[in-house]
Amino acid sequence: MSEVDLIPEAEDDAAEQGSQLDRDDRLKPEFVRNVLDAVEAGDDEAARALVEPLHPADIADLFELTPNEMRAALAKAITDLLDGDVFAEMNDYVREDLIDALEPHEVADIASELDTDDAVAIIEDMEPEDQREVLRALDPDDRAAIEEALSYPEESAGRLMQRELIAVPEHWTVGDAIDYLRGHEELTTDFWEIFVVDPAHKPVGTCQLSWILRTPRTVSIADVMKREQTLIPVDMDQEEVALRFQKYALISAAVTDTGGRLVGMITVDDIVHIISEEAGEDTLRLAGAGDGDINEPIGLTVRTRLVWLVVNLGTAMLAASVVGMFEGTIAKFALLSALMGIVSGMGGNAGTQTLAVVVRALATNQLTSSNTVRMIGREFRIAATNGIVLGTLIGLGTILIYGNPTLSLVFGAAILTNNLVAGLAGVLVPITLERSGVDPAVSSAVFVTMMTDCMGFFSFLGLATLAGLGG
Amino acid sequence: MSEVDLIPEAEDDAAEQGSQLDRDDRLKPEFVRNVLDAVEAGDDEAARALVEPLHPADIADLFELTPNEMRAALAKAITDLLDGDVFAEMNDYVREDLIDALEPHEVADIASELDTDDAVAIIEDMEPEDQREVLRALDPDDRAAIEEALSYPEESAGRLMQRELIAVPEHWTVGDAIDYLRGHEELTTDFWEIFVVDPAHKPVGTCQLSWILRTPRTVSIADVMKREQTLIPVDMDQEEVALRFQKYALISAAVTDTGGRLVGMITVDDIVHIISEEAGEDTLRLAGAGDGDINEPIGLTVRTRLVWLVVNLGTAMLAASVVGMFEGTIAKFALLSALMGIVSGMGGNAGTQTLAVVVRALATNQLTSSNTVRMIGREFRIAATNGIVLGTLIGLGTILIYGNPTLSLVFGAAILTNNLVAGLAGVLVPITLERSGVDPAVSSAVFVTMMTDCMGFFSFLGLATLAGLGG
Incomplete structure (x- = not known):
């Protein structure tokens, strides 16, 4: 029995993942090479088959690990795997590169799949003319949401927030809220807390989903929610937003306009990148290396x-x-x-x-x-x-x-x-x-x-x- | 009408908060001085009244902003406000200082209020003898959980995880899960996803609470959950855990032992601190400043x-x-x-x-x-x-x-x-x-x-x- 045999046999999924990622969750160099060899050989089918099992975050990594001059060819080969989630996870410079290579209507297709915050991240760095063309290709609701987000300063809460959120009135019961969520297909499924608002749409409380699930249907939402809440002003700088999430251990937070009305929601998964970036930036700035991104032109x-x-x-x-x-x-x-x-x-x-x-x-x-x-x-x-x-x-x-x-x-x-x-x-x-x-x-x-x-x-x-x- | 009058009148809570925190969420120096003056004058009542409206994270900050030699007196003055949440938010060195000043049974009281991960953070740095005394003062369940966590290496997933989580069998319906959550008072309320396990207690899927809330009671949990999940091995280093949370935008993740069984859960709010620390540490290490914590002895x-x-x-x-x-x-x-x-x-x-x-x-x-x-x-x-x-x-x-x-x-x-x-x-x-x-x-x-x-x-x-x- 050789030593290799001592490693317990992995399940199918694990074995497949094992062939792509190393112990530290990085794509293995031989995997990257295999994909690029297939692309270079013009065998798009083989490239697609290799990339398909990857998580969107890993597909994004694959593009970052691909030399600039081959990125467009890779994108062409696996074009149907290139959904919004992949773009949302991609390094800014790499994304800009790829977006430049796409037609505005293709960008619009990708943007329309996404929450406002991710769509904005894709569109905000485009040339004004291309940006207008993408916006025209979007449906009116998405367009209005993105245009509003773009009206806020860069790196502000208004750019980060998504408009898709759940807000309910204070007089509802837990049962009312559950029925509302079950009865309205068009609502977002990407939320961790619901916000309770007064008739002027100002937030009066926040309610964790776990509290709702643990409470009988007849209890009023007002009795389950937490009144003490951390609100994020729409013009707050993202660095401050990140510090506030960190300090108060928030999972999501309501964003309010200058009139105090609820206009959006920021979730911690969007903030995690910012926390990491802002903390790491000091290393680079102290050394005089600017943003120091290895994908920067x-x-x-x-x-x-x-x-x-x-x-x-x-x-x-x-x-x-x-x-x-x-x-x-x-x-x-x-x-x-x-x-x-x-x-x-x-x-x-x-x-x-x-x-x-x-x-x-x-x-x-x-x-x-x-x-x-x-x-x-x-x-x-x-x-x-x-x-x-x-x-x-x-x-x-x-x-x-x-x-x-x-x-x-x-x-x-x-x-x-x-x-x-x-x-x-x-x-x-x-x-x-x-x-x-x-x-x-x-x-x-x-x-x-x-x-x-x-x-x-x-x-x-x-x-x-x-x-x-x-x- | 003076210029100051132009500022819209704030609500009671906001005004109160305004008197303590500056625009960047930091405690105002005059507020800190007022509290410390009250403590020095022996007026514990006044100090308590000032500190009471603060969020636990801000009370933790207050201790960090207090000179070493006054921390014990401040703790004595506001002792009933010093709950586990405050200790969980506190800088490691400041916490160690304060814990040293407490009796083991007082530490045990605080630890018993907390989730395993926070209790471990408080206990892990104590002297072995004090640690044993605190453990003896805990009730057997808490003691077993903490002892197990302490058996994992420092800075590993096993130390970070909390054992309080919701796990349900695959064959349950959404309604079964909701009834279970409503019917069992002793379950944790601090969760964002539930884990689905097989009879051997191995995780087979993860289910966001929002998906449960948006699905009719009769649907099977197996049809709502996501089978593709990111599992954290119990001995994984916290830096790797943090990178994995960041890469896959996780809110919580199941921790598994070497046999693949579900043993705990890590939530993103515990990881956010680590992401920020690990990213910032490079600044300090590159400069040869070690951990560079300003509260370090x-x-x-x-x-x-x-x-x-x-x-x-x-x-x-x-x-x-x-x-x-x-x-x-x-x-x-x-x-x-x-x-x-x-x-x-x-x-x-x-x-x-x-x-x-x-x-x-x-x-x-x-x-x-x-x-x-x-x-x-x-x-x-x-x-x-x-x-x-x-x-x-x-x-x-x-x-x-x-x-x-x-x-x-x-x-x-x-x-x-x-x-x-x-x-x-x-x-x-x-x-x-x-x-x-x-x-x-x-x-x-x-x-x-x-x-x-x-x-x-x-x-x-x-x-x-x-x-x-x-x-």
């Missing part, structure tokens, strides 16, 4: 990153000019030039640590004006401790290696100074930017490393010059 | 950061030794020492950009072995383009400022070389670490900046020496 990526690198070139020249001030000292004692980078580099690292913590705490609403002073004190103590430990370590190492007590003192003192600069800049820069309404993740790193570079060179070379190390 | 924070800084000290010394190789050249032409930092710094920034994108793409399963080669090619093209643009810019600038064509060529060529090194290292290092089973967010940055520092110095000073710039 390469020209856009180059421009985004280049802007940041040019800004950094400016700050690096500023730091170099600080070094330039001490050219005379360096010419006489070239060892300084080898060591000065350690001071600025260590400061930069310490500053980046603090910065990452502060940016994250700001993004999650953990750091507010109530605890800012405490946070500054906390980071100062950390910076002082780390600075003293590192400064001592480096000072001792310098004596051992170079046997120069003056150099050792200067080096250690510069490290300590720059650690304190790093700690304070790491807290104060992002907090100041946030208070000024600027996203602290975008430009904090430039300022912090500028300060640690300049102060690193200045403290080390300056102290060295004062101590007469240049001779 | 300061000693732990210092140690985490110091380890990273000491590692960086090692790589900085390596880079300094590269500079040391060229001491003679620098002594003769000290300007080089001012400029060499620009080359290494620009390379470091370009490397960090690539690194952030690659780490993020790995974390979201966007970068797999199917598209690794494409990704390397993509980053190489970006690095080459950025390197040529920056190299040219810097070369021209150098001629203008210093009028030295040799220096200009050397500088530009070094910038281009180091950009290519940065682009390749930024992709290859995290991918190699991931393939070796190491979290690429944790140690990639050390390696990448080590390479860009060393290669930056080596290419610039080496080329300068070859070109005879040292004289």
